[in-house]
Amino acid sequence: MSAWTSLPTSVETEDALDALLTTPPPDLVEMMARIDGDIIVLGIGGKMGLTLGVLARRAIEAAGVRKSVIGVSRFSDPMCRDTLEAQGVQTLPCDLLDRAAVDDLPRVKNVIYMVGRKFGTKGAEPLTWASNVSVPDNVGQHFRESRLVVFSTGCVYPLVPAVSGGCTEGVAPDPVGEYAQSCLGRERVFEHWSNTFATPLCLVRLNYAIDLRYGVLYDIGKRVFEGRPIDLGVSHFNAIWQGDANHWALRCLEHCASPANVLNVTGPETASVRFVAEAFAELFSAGVDFVGEGTDGRMYLSNAARAIAQFGYPSVPLITMIRWQAGWIQRGGRSLDKPTHFAVVDGEY
Template sequence: MKSVEELDQKLSEPSDRLIKDISELDGDILILGVGGKMGPSLAALAQRAVKESGSNNKVIGVSRFSNPEHREELEDQGITAIPADLMKEDELAALPDAKNVIYLVGTKFGTSGNECFTWALNSYLPGRVAEKYRESNIVAFSTGNVYPFTDVEGGGPTEEDPTGPVGEYAQSCLGRERVFEYFSKTNGTPLLIYRLNYAIDMRYGVLLEIAQSVYNGTPIDLKTGYVNVIWQGDANEIALRCFSKCTSPPNVLNVTGTETISVRWMAEQFGELFNKEPKFVNQEEPTALLSNASKAERLFGKPRVSLPQMIEWTAEWVKREGETLDKPTHFQERKGAF
């Protein structure tokens, strides 16, 4: 993985199984909150899949476009980009209808000290959106943070296990789920709640952070000693294939890799690739924020990009000092304060 162009190309490469699903999809695809870390690559993947399937459906991306480059990039690919602040009722009302909606909008960092904003964006806005798109299939992004910390030996909670969010960010995400669930039940809107744990792109994510620490000789805190990760291209593909799994009451899906990965082991892998000894502080606690992705694997098959492949690409990226977003995940946080 040598450049952003190569990365973008890889992230937007549709599989045959995605092209088949998209060819059977009725109606346009609208991505709300397209201007963040995942949206641009999700929209690009959707557009390529639509083209290769021979469908006439449109891909539309909505965001405030705080980074205006994202708008240009989308338009260059033939994606319709609509600038809008969804918190402004008139701007939300003016958006086009679409049969298939992916909801990415959310906020996490900066919650401490501005809790009311987090609750408004993460828990109130979903209700407004669910009302507007009551006739659509909605794939609503959520997070594995809605689960409590669980035993690292247990394989992570499944969708049937109880939620138990720690801290106000995670609680507001459960609020987002509950509000979507309420409107799905009340209006009969087909919905899927997509609980994601740590997407991996070369420019951000848990692997990048661990690789950078090993490369720079910075100590790695082992208290949160285990994580789940998934290649962002696979996470995006699953999101697009979820339209056919939307139901009322909602379907719930954990989306991540199936391995419970030891942070220490991962650092040692990077250590070998960089020929450097990783530095550690603290010891692994018996619990971590995990989720069990067996249902996603049963529905959609194995992710296309394996963990060893992600490690190899990330190591190359760090050695080459490839572009990064400087958006740390704070995966080590154990009290839910973001």
Template sequence: MPLPDHFRDVEQLEDVLSQPSEALIKDIKKAPGTIMVLGVGGKMGPTLARMAKRADPDRRVIGVARFSEPGLREQLEAHGIGCIAADLLDQKALAGLPDAPNIVFMAGRKFGSTGNEALTWAMNGHVPALVAQRFARSRIVVFSTACVYPFVETSGPGAPESFSPLSPIGEYANSCVARERMFEYFSQAQQTPGRLLRLSYAIDMRYGVLHDVAEKVQRREPIDISMGYANVIWQGEANERALRALAHCETPMSPLNLSSPKVSIREIAVGLGRRLGAEPEFTGSEAPSALLVDCSEADRIFGAPEVGLETMLDWTADWIKRGGASLDKPTHYEARDGKY
């Protein structure tokens, strides 16, 4: 399906975000059986679950979440996705979930981590151990984060999957290392195949690095460029790669960086300013290090992402200019102290 010039509304946006590619339709057949998305209620979960269903309409797709957002369960069910309300911290509820040969683990905690570190560690460290034991016979694709890496030089390609040791900044990032280690341990002990997807900044019109920068440009707010570079990827392609990863699981499970080549925050702001008719204001200067990942391995497996930066800038500026919806969840991409 050709990409649109802009998005009329949230309905069209979510339709495009959940559109499966021919490559996904082909790959997903290599991972037969029910797909269960744990943590389907997050920012990416609903469109990922819809994409899975559209890629193979006869397959059972189940979404698990607490479903605290009004209307989400009904929306997913209208698209043929079975929904189960469960708190993954509740071992009884977890044990009551049906078996599924394919698990996409999207549960976790980031925003609000500072000040409630115990819950953050429970969600990002304890829940993975429970899930890994409950679904020992499944393929498990785990959404992790690029935050498990320390800062690397901006002059290089970014941190590769082999980077060691994982010594990130802040409790949130270290709790994410715990998530990976729990899944790794049980994958080794139980021979559970999987992948750890170290995602860096998926882009949706309603949130993401481009959304954050565009809002600041439009409001004439200074943009901190001390974190001068980032990796971003169109959320539809992040969804697609995550689902295709079910067909590319390894035993024991291994990490895979998930994003696009690095982009300059300054250049993003200038490009958005040109489209929005506003001159961006900057504060600070680019540090020689940033949180960056090398995505060459994912590109080898899946091919290079097709949605480029210029297209995403066009979409974002149009959305912001027309007052499109926002999830009001800043990424805090500029944070260099690990506090979220």
């Protein structure tokens, strides 16, 4: 039985986790049989890219078609490159800020764009703007004949109260702080070249992927496990299993348009921090203390109704992710040590 019809009760090893994140669901396999051309993943060296590249590779193999997956990054972590190559993903080291180097990249039909810079922005704002805006300028021009799925973020929206149910794609962007402004810049530059060259484009506004080695659930669960209080100043969040986020992003290759299609990608819940923390406490047989209650907070929340109508409900329910995450933390499972800072609402990262 496939991982997509029968979820395990726990995820005990990184191999098991990676297998879950990269098992292709049937509709993705069918899409690989349908779409023309190879796939290039730009910025594959980050937290999501490795599993997205391998997911695409496995879907192609399951479809029984000939199609390359090429991963491009600087490969700051050389292990990432080795792992991708071992799994059949070709790799091309490239600093995408270098226009001449971008010009040498193969003009592949399908582009998944994952480059981004967030943490460390404060004090190094110019590098964030260059990474989030100049790189799109290089890529948008070079890949004008391709179809482009571009990872963006729910941080381009204004902060909203939990009762809103999250921003839909129709809400006008109103980014807070330079990181979020640069992310809107990324979208606008891609849109400009899409409009200029009629390049099909899909902007994927993602809120918080969950992969057990990092993520909002890791951040909350770890605090509860260590007996540290949970701040309810930011009382709600959105999250989605990383396998589902990557699956939907790849499926978006068939939902690119010019002018751009915009899609919120996250889970169906406006998840309550209190609910999640109490669920962790129960699983740890521990207590949990809260601070910052009763503040009428505004926060980053997106409404994924459109994506869910398009692709169906995510395959891993929130409570299952919480159970997996609790077990992972209790067993001392590896952490990427990359906190999400999901409770930051002043735009400073």
